[in-house]
Structure formats: C-alpha cells, structure tokens
Amino acid sequence: MKIRNPPAPEKSELNMTSMIDIVFLLLIFFVMTFKVVELEGDFSIKMPLAGTSNATIDPTDLPLELRLLADDTGNLAGMKLNDIQMGTGPEGFDKLRGTIVGQMASAGPIAEEAGEGPEVEIDTDYNLRYEYVIRAITAVSGYKDGDQVVKLIEKIKFAKPRR
Numbered sequence: 001m002k003i004r005n006p007p008a009p010e011k012s013e014l015n016m017t018s019m020i021d022i023v024f025l026l027l028i029f030f031v032m033t034f035k036v037v038e039l040e041g042d043f044s045i046k047m048p049l050a051g052t053s054n055a056t057i058d059p060t061d062l063p064l065e066l067r068l069l070a071d072d073t074g075n076l077a078g079m080k081l082n083d084i085q086m087g088t089g090p091e092g093f094d095k096l097r098g099t100i101v102g103q104m105a106s107a108g109p110i111a112e113e114a115g116e117g118p119e120v121e122i123d124t125d126y127n128l129r130y131e132y133v134i135r136a137i138t139a140v141s142g143y144k145d146g147d148q149v150v151k152l153i154e155k156i157k158f159a160k161p162r163r
Contacts, residue, residue, distance in 0.1 A: 066081050067081075067123045068123070070125035093136065094139075120140050140153045
C-alpha cells in the first residue's frame with residue numbers, strides 16, 4: 001500500500017534565547033571583573049652581554065652605581081649609591097629616591113633636553129630576592145606626585161650577577 005501524502009519532515013529550530021543569555025552573562029562577568037591596572041614603570045634596561053669578561057668599561061658611562069647587598073637568606077643587607085650608604089628598609093629606598101632627585105636637580109634640564117640623562121647600573125648579589133631589585137628600580141625610575149608621574153632616570157642597566 002502506497003501512502004499518497006507523506007508527512008512533511010519536521011524542521012528543527014535552535015532555541016537561540018538561552019545561547020544569547022549565556023553570551024550576555026559571560027560579557028557581564030568579564031566587564032565586572034576587569035581591573036584597570038595602574039601604569040607600570042616605563043624604563044629602558046640594558047642587560048649585560050654574555051661573553052668574555054675582558055670588556056673595558058668607560059667610567060664616564062656609569063655615573064651612578066647602585067650596589068645591593070644580600071644576607072644569607074636573600075634579604076637586603078645593604079644598599080650603596082656610589083659608595084654612599086642608603087640603609088636597608090623602606091627609609092633606605094626613600095633616601096635613594098631623595099638622592100636621585102637631588103642629583104637630577106643639580107644636573108639641570110640641559111642634560112634631559114639633550115637626551116643625555118643619567119644612567120644607573122644596578123649591581124646585586126646573586127641570592128638577593130627580586131622584590132628588592134624591583135623596589136630599587138621603582139625608587140630610581142620615578143614617583144607619583146598626585147596624579148602626575150614624575151620620571152627620574154630612564155636608563156637602567158644591570159651588572160653581571162656575582163656568586
């Protein structure tokens with residue numbers, strides 16, 4: 001027996017309402033959890049080249065040398081800027097920033113306009129914790145005065161680590 005009128009195939013439709021709800025929920029979640037990060041330090045760093053240690057260094061290229069000393073546990077044991085003791089705690093980093101500000105003020109704006117600003121070489125002990133290096137970079141690179149960022153030293157390079 002033949003069926004003369006076969007039933008029409010059913011069309012299946014996707015219910016887009018629930019999919020759109022999920023997309024909007026995800027969008028709201030990402031918008032609400034987005035955190036605007038403060039502007040991080042913008043400074044140039046020169047890392048030491050890997051090679052022989054017989055390279056000569058011109059002392060006029062390194063006007064400021066920051067030496068960070070570590071104790072056996074990796075904590076900061078001392079900090080010197082061109083053989084001037086700075087201390088170890090937060091007051092040491094404040095003194096470092098004050099010394100840099102004083103040197104920048106005595107150098108005058110002529111060096112800054114010519115792009116010949118001072119350069120700092122950071123020399124650390126091998127086992128020093130990174131948090132102290134970052135605090136030192138923050139202290140010499142600038143500070144925030146209200147809503148303005150005051151840049152101090154933009155040329156930062158690292159000496160080869162000592163064991």
